[in-house]
Amino acid sequence: MASAKEFTVAIADKPGELAKCFLNLAAQGVNILAFQSYVEDRESLVRFLASDVPAAQKLLGATRMIYEQTEVAVVRLKNRPGALGRAAARLGEGHINIDYSYAGVEPGSPLVLLAFGVDNLPKATALLDQLAAEDQRESGSPNAAGTG
Numbered sequence: 678m679a680s681a682k683e684f685t686v687a688i689a690d691k692p693g694e695l696a697k698c699f700l701n702l703a704a705q706g707v708n709i710l711a712f713q714s715y716v717e718d719r720e721s722l723v724r725f726l727a728s729d730v731p732a733a734q735k736l737l738g739a740t741r742m743i744y745e746q747t748e749v750a751v752v753r754l755k756n757r758p759g760a761l762g763r764a765a766a767r768l769g770e771g772h773i774n775i776d777y778s779y780a781g782v783e784p785g786s787p788l789v790l791l792a793f794g795v796d797n798l799p800k801a802t803a804l805l806d807q808l809a810a811e812d813q814r815e816s817g818s819p820n821a822a823g824t825g
């Protein structure tokens with residue numbers, strides 16, 4: 678099943694606050710695989726996928742940061758034109774609404790990591806797993822299958 682734990686963290690909308698959050702995570706060996714940041718109601722909200730979920734939880738809790746965890750659908754596809762469009766189309770064909778999406782990369786991987794907040798996680802992950810398998814067959818890459 679292609680899903681991952683996503684963190685949504687509330688950060689003060691001030692210069693340097695996002696950097697402080699990410700540098701604190703890096704100091705604990707946590708790599709940010711993908712992220713999205715935006716301002717809403719005068720606070721910065723950042724969604725991200727972490728390389729080490731327990732370490733990220735521990736740090737965010739220890740620093741008393743306000744955060745939530747959610748499960749999101751993820752897929753790893755060959756980084757080429759149309760990859761995002763194909764993933765979004767597959768979800769649309771399955772009548773799955775995409776609430777938000779973002780992309781990133783994993784260290785040492787030639788694949789793009791796409792994350793989708795969706796209204797039907799089990800169905801979305803199944804569809805994205807199928808897409809990743811098709812992408813793997815097309816590209817011949819053994820690492821193209823989605824994992825979570």
